[in-house]
Amino acid sequence: MTVALMWEARAVPDRGEELLTWARAQELPASPLRRETFRAPQDRVLVITWWDAPYDADLPELPEPDGELITRAVHRWRFESVAAD
Template sequence: MSTTAAMWEARAADGRGAELSAWVRETALPALRGRAGLLRAELFAAPGERVLLITWWSGEPVPVAEPPAALLGRPVHRWSFTSEHVE
């Protein structure tokens, strides 16, 4: 069985990084919990008010919802990767 990592990355509007992180924790993650195939989810913050959510799936990833536009400094970026090697 292959594992797919889905990466969701957004840059918050100026001064709204904490709000964007809270939106992911309170809205996006609860919407993913219990979905078939979700193995794990991890939320990161980075300089420049960037927020990164990585989810691991057995099968096709479920897309993360769009946050409110007012929280965003630019459109969300999304990538999916298939695991090829784990040590």
């Protein structure tokens, strides 16, 4: 089964590039099948990791950045793949 973990944070205004750099530098204790990093307006950063694991597996996730870098707590979601084209 493929599980995707999504991690999304919003930087303090004008610190989006710093948050992006921080997120890209975070190493996980295990390697996912794939890891992709995105940015969006309003200084938001999204990281998606894909894992070959059961849905409820204990998987490594990116930590919370320093509170002075973000405007709110990180949002996290977990999805199970049902189809790929």
